[in-house]
Amino acid sequence: MHRRIAIKNLALIIGGAALLPSCVHNSGKASVKLKNVDINADQEKLIGDMAETIIPKTNTPGAKDLQLHLFVLKMVDDCYTKKDQQDFMTGMGQFTDLVKKQYSRSFGECDQKQREQTLLSIEQDKDPKSTTYPAELKSFYGMVKGQTVNGYTTSKYFMTKQVVYELVPGRYNAFYPVRKKQAV
Amino acid sequence: MANLNIDSVKDRTFDAIVIGSGMSGGWAAKELTGKGLKTLMLERGRDVKHIKDYPTTNMYPWEFEHRGEMPMAVQEANPIVNRCYAFHEDAAHFFVKDKEHPYVQDKPFDWIRGYQVGGKSLLWARQTQRWSDFDFEGPARDGFAVDWPIRYKDIAPWYSYVEKFAGISGNKDGLAELPDGEFLPAFPLNSVEQYFSKHVKSKYSNRHVISARCAHLSKPNQIHLDQGRAQCQERILCQRGCPFGGYFSANSSTIPWALKSGNLTLRPFSVVHSIIYDDKLGKATGVRVVDTNTKETIDYFARIIFVNAAAMNTNLVLLNSTSHRFPNGLGNDSGVLGKYVAFHNYSAHMSAEYDGFKEWTTDGRNPAGGGYIPRFRNVFKQETDFLRGYASGFSAYRRRQRGWDGIGSSLKDNLVNDDLGPWSVGSHMMGETIPKEASYVALDAKLKDDWGVPLLKISMDYDDNDEKMKKDYIEQLTEMFTSAGFTNIQASSDHRAPGLDIHEMGGARMGHDPKTSVLNKWNQVHAVNNVFVTDGACMTSTSCQNPSLTYMALTARAADYAVSEMKKGNI
Ligand SMILES: Cc1cc2nc3c(=O)[nH]c(=O)nc-3n(C[C@H](O)[C@H](O)[C@H](O)COP(=O)(O)OP(=O)(O)OC[C@H]3O[C@@H](n4cnc5c(N)ncnc54)[C@H](O)[C@@H]3O)c2cc1C
Ligand code: SF4
Numbered sequence: 114m115h116r117r118i119a120i121k122n123l124a125l126i127i128g129g130a131a132l133l134p135s136c137v138h139n140s141g142k143a144s145v146k147l148k149n150v151d152i153n154a155d156q157e158k159l160i161g162d163m164a165e166t167i168i169p170k171t172n173t174p175g176a177k178d179l180q181l182h183l184f185v186l187k188m189v190d191d192c193y194t195k196k197d198q199q200d201f202m203t204g205m206g207q208f209t210d211l212v213k214k215q216y217s218r219s220f221g222e223c224d225q226k227q228r229e230q231t232l233l234s235i236e237q238d239k240d241p242k243s244t245t246y247p248a249e250l251k252s253f254y255g256m257v258k259g260q261t262v263n264g265y266t267t268s269k270y271f272m273t274k275q276v277v278y279e280l281v282p283g284r285y286n287a288f289y290p291v292r293k294k295q296a297v
Numbered sequence: 298m299a300n301l302n303i304d305s306v307k308d309r310t311f312d313a314i315v316i317g318s319g320m321s322g323g324w325a326a327k328e329l330t331g332k333g334l335k336t337l338m339l340e341r342g343r344d345v346k347h348i349k350d351y352p353t354t355n356m357y358p359w360e361f362e363h364r365g366e367m368p369m370a371v372q373e374a375n376p377i378v379n380r381c382y383a384f385h386e387d388a389a390h391f392f393v394k395d396k397e398h399p400y401v402q403d404k405p406f407d408w409i410r411g412y413q414v415g416g417k418s419l420l421w422a423r424q425t426q427r428w429s430d431f432d433f434e435g436p437a438r439d440g441f442a443v444d445w446p447i448r449y450k451d452i453a454p455w456y457s458y459v460e461k462f463a464g465i466s467g468n469k470d471g472l473a474e475l476p477d478g479e480f481l482p483a484f485p486l487n488s489v490e491q492y493f494s495k496h497v498k499s500k501y502s503n504r505h506v507i508s509a510r511c512a513h514l515s516k517p518n519q520i521h522l523d524q525g526r527a528q529c530q531e532r533i534l535c536q537r538g539c540p541f542g543g544y545f546s547a548n549s550s551t552i553p554w555a556l557k558s559g560n561l562t563l564r565p566f567s568v569v570h571s572i573i574y575d576d577k578l579g580k581a582t583g584v585r586v587v588d589t590n591t592k593e594t595i596d597y598f599a600r601i602i603f604v605n606a607a608a609m610n611t612n613l614v615l616l617n618s619t620s621h622r623f624p625n626g627l628g629n630d631s632g633v634l635g636k637y638v639a640f641h642n643y644s645a646h647m648s649a650e651y652d653g654f655k656e657w658t659t660d661g662r663n664p665a666g667g668g669y670i671p672r673f674r675n676v677f678k679q680e681t682d683f684l685r686g687y688a689s690g691f692s693a694y695r696r697r698q699r700g701w702d703g704i705g706s707s708l709k710d711n712l713v714n715d716d717l718g719p720w721s722v723g724s725h726m727m728g729e730t731i732p733k734e735a736s737y738v739a740l741d742a743k744l745k746d747d748w749g750v751p752l753l754k755i756s757m758d759y760d761d762n763d764e765k766m767k768k769d770y771i772e773q774l775t776e777m778f779t780s781a782g783f784t785n786i787q788a789s790s791d792h793r794a795p796g797l798d799i800h801e802m803g804g805a806r807m808g809h810d811p812k813t814s815v816l817n818k819w820n821q822v823h824a825v826n827n828v829f830v831t832d833g834a835c836m837t838s839t840s841c842q843n844p845s846l847t848y849m850a851l852t853a854r855a856a857d858y859a860v861s862e863m864k865k866g867n868i
Contacts, residue, residue, distance in 0.1 A: 236704070
């Protein structure tokens with residue numbers, strides 16, 4: 114019935130229309146068109162590498178397969194406040210410098226273990242009073258992590274292959290024994 | 298004005314005109330066309346055809362560009378409607394955006410509107426409870442507003458009439474304060490809701506937790522199938538418009554029924570500017586409309602007019618309908634038109650957890666939303682230092698909890714192997730507020746909209762009574778939760794502006810006396826007997842039940858009366 118609209122929207126999510134890479138990947142420009150945050154190709158790659166570290170390809174698809182970094186950028190661009198977007202940009206700079214300082218190379222050039230350690234160490238710095246990492250950096254990481262996981266758990270892949278999402282349940286069982294697995 | 302040749306006047310003349318095509322207007326159209334009246338229904342917004350115009354109804358979560366979230370630019374441009382809990386990517390197209398239709402807030406008022414065929418009936422949460430005599434007798438007993446000119450017995454048969462057609466699910470609970478209706482099977486309470494219900498019953502003599510009554514076809518009857526509607530599939534995506542017609546909306550039910558009669562002309566894109574009153578004839582002769590596409594002004598004529606533009610807009614239309622006879626608004630001899638408006642107060646919430654029934658959860662989704670606690674304060678007698686009382690929602694649910702901590706393959710595993718959390722319970726208050734003369738809507742003296750209609754100026758606020766009632770809600774629910782063994786009990790109260798509860802009422806209230814009210818007991822304007830107002834504007838007081846079912850019943854009753862008066866030659 115609304116297949117056309119549905120397909121259009123689906124395309125938007127998984128890399129069509131709005132997120133369509135601008136053909137050739139040149140001139141240091143990001144592949145996505147963003148309205149509010151100004152992201153270059155290196156920065157886009159950084160988000161891609163971070164997302165892939167958070168949700169890596171295993172025997173199931175990872176962040177890059179699902180284009181989750183483009184979803185992260187879209188959400189930051191469209192759904193965050195100016196202040197959050199500024200923190201995102203500042204925090205991204207701080208993150209880049211931190212990695213450079215720590216490993217004398219970029220995040221993309223780090224090995225898997227270094228990447229994981231870097232992200233986990235930021236994630237575990239939960240005390241708001243801690244000064245180990247600057248506030249913007251933590252906020253940047255929080256946005257990347259949050260939207261990567263959000264994009265992952267609401268992706269078509271996850272909602273059809275990993276859990277069962279039903280548009281039409283056709284039932285309400287008010288008493289349902291816990292042992293059985295149900296749909297979301 | 299359009300040129301008026303004779304034929305054109307004939308083309309623009311109907312037996313009846315209905316202003317507004319939402320919850321109540323749909324009923325006016327259905328009843329009037331069903332009784333053989335050629336009826337014109339005017340709607341300021343666009344047409345929304347059942348199923349065809351529900352663009353998001355079959356979309357999966359991952360098909361929404363922002364997975365349901367509203368873009369910040371839209372949120373910031375729309376601070377008012379953005380505060381409505383249902384304003385999300387899936388249903389935003391059915392809400393009025395702030396800039397499209399400005400109004401003047403003498404005091405903050407969050408006016409949540411749906412301007413399209415079907416009005417807010419597409420968006421509503423479908424909770425439907427009857428009023429009782431404790432509600433209709435309220436103003437007289439407690440000495441506020443004016444006495445309602447009707448009692449429960451006057452409207453009870455009409456509740457039955459609309460319930461049978463609309464399809465209301467519920468249990469026969471046998472409560473004096475919440476009369477039973479013509480119910481389809483109720484959606485059951487779950488284990489914790491049922492436990493709380495039993496607990497409350499054993500502990501308090503006049504407090505009850507029942508299955509919420511709601512406008513869903515839990516098990517359709519023939520009359521519903523005849524409307525082209527099907528059993529509710531428990532999707533809970535209702536605010537997108539339901540392709541099954543599983544819940545009642547004007548779009549799925551009353552309007553198609555009226556169209557099927559062959560007697561309805563539906564005219565969207567038509568802003569009613571005013572009702573035309575003929576000083577010589579001493580009655581209303583028609584309605585002046587501005588076509589929103591052409592900006593053309595067109596007059597339509599009819600013997601009777603039903604005003605169903607939703608409470609605040611109905612006040613606006615009546616106030617803007619001035620004539621030699623009625624310089625201050627149609628039927629406003631009393632001077633009370635636009636005054637004594639009130640609303641519901643939903644500004645307090647409770648949450649808690651329950652550490653039992655671990656062996657149970659739920660499966661599927663409950664369209665009714667859970668339980669309902671009918672008003673228990675000051676019902677049989679005045680017992681607190683505030684007037685009236687509140688109903689409460691109550692529901693219990695278990696969420697699947699996913700561990701978001703960490704990264705890598707262990708995170709991936711956590712996200713799939715989610716665990717069921719403990720039972721959470723929640724409640725919100727639904728308080729009655731008191732209509733006062735100082736709470737009013739009026740026309741702005743200077744500002745006009747794109748169609749030359751003055752902007753509505755709104756001024757109402759919470760008062761001391763509301764604060765005391767809110768405090769009592771929190772105290773009583775905390776006590777009930779504590780006694781039921783709930784833990785981690787949290788009360789919260791927000792400082793929302795009035796209006797967000799989307800149950801604004803009054804301004805053209807019903808009453809016995811033309812000196813203090815605008816409408817008589819038949820929803821007929823005291824001084825203009827061919828104009829009827831049957832939406833929320835007519836409400837003398839607000840009770841605490843959700844109001845729409847009462848608007849429907851009053852509309853059907855008034856339409857029946859209007860047609861019988863026409864037949865007798867009285868109108
Ligand atoms: C999110 C939400 C949840 C709700 N939940 C509940 C609930 O659980 N239970 C309940 O009882 N109620 C609920 N309501 C309220 C319910 O929707 C309203 O009470 C009901 O729709 C009012 O009916 P109405 O006919 O007066 O107005 P509407 O349904 O709003 O219809 C009025 C129509 O008139 C049109 N109109 C306005 N001005 C003009 C004009 N000048 N010319 C031409 N047309 C005009 C409008 O465009 C609109 O289409 C809820 C509302 C919302 C938005
Ligand atoms: S819960 Fe029922 S009424 Fe609501 S969308 Fe689903 S099927 Fe339709």
